[in-house]
Amino acid sequence: MIDRKLLLQDFDKVALSLKKRNNAMDDELERLCEVITRYKKQLIELEGLQAFQNKVSKEFGIKMAQKADTSDLKKELENNKIKLNELSKSVGELEQQIDLKLSIIPNLVDEKTPLGASEEDNIEIKKILTPRVFTF
Structure with missing residues (x-):
């Protein structure tokens, strides 16, 4: 799962990484950032x-x-106390939304990973040993 802080602090890096995976989710990421910001504001108000x-x-x-x-x-x-209960419920709901949306977003691609839509797009640079052939 992607870290909330990373998403807010380095939004472009996360969006670029998802584009490398052929999984552009810019609109969803922006909405998620808005929900996280709203969550933080309500949490500060609750405290x-x-x-x-x-x-x-x-x-x-x-x-x-x-x-x-x-x-x-x-x-x-x-x-x-009434305000606290209402705000506490709202903060809890926002946190559930955030966790759900973060769980849907795929992990970031490592910087060393070659670009390509599929396995065939990646060029084999070097082969060490020959692959084994199994008889079963």
Whole structure:
């Protein structure tokens, strides 16, 4: 499976490698990059909401210990929890999409591999020993 970072950082190299395999997937790769970017943005937003939830929960505990009014914080925590659940589901779905699309993309071709549509296009440079002939 192709690494997400490699796909984002060196998109042209991945696209060229797939073209060498006679498997041009430029449009699919671009859509995959967009999904990965959206995933990263939502993941950052999710982590921010989690940090906010932790901060407000801590304040809630302090105010409860002081026997102060916590109704505002309680509403805030409930609203944030709903947003967290929705965003968490969305991030999970995006991650599944990314994994599925990455599993469909073939591996990259090694730079030493000769170009050719089939085995016949590759020229035999050197032969070491003669191939064995089996009797069965």
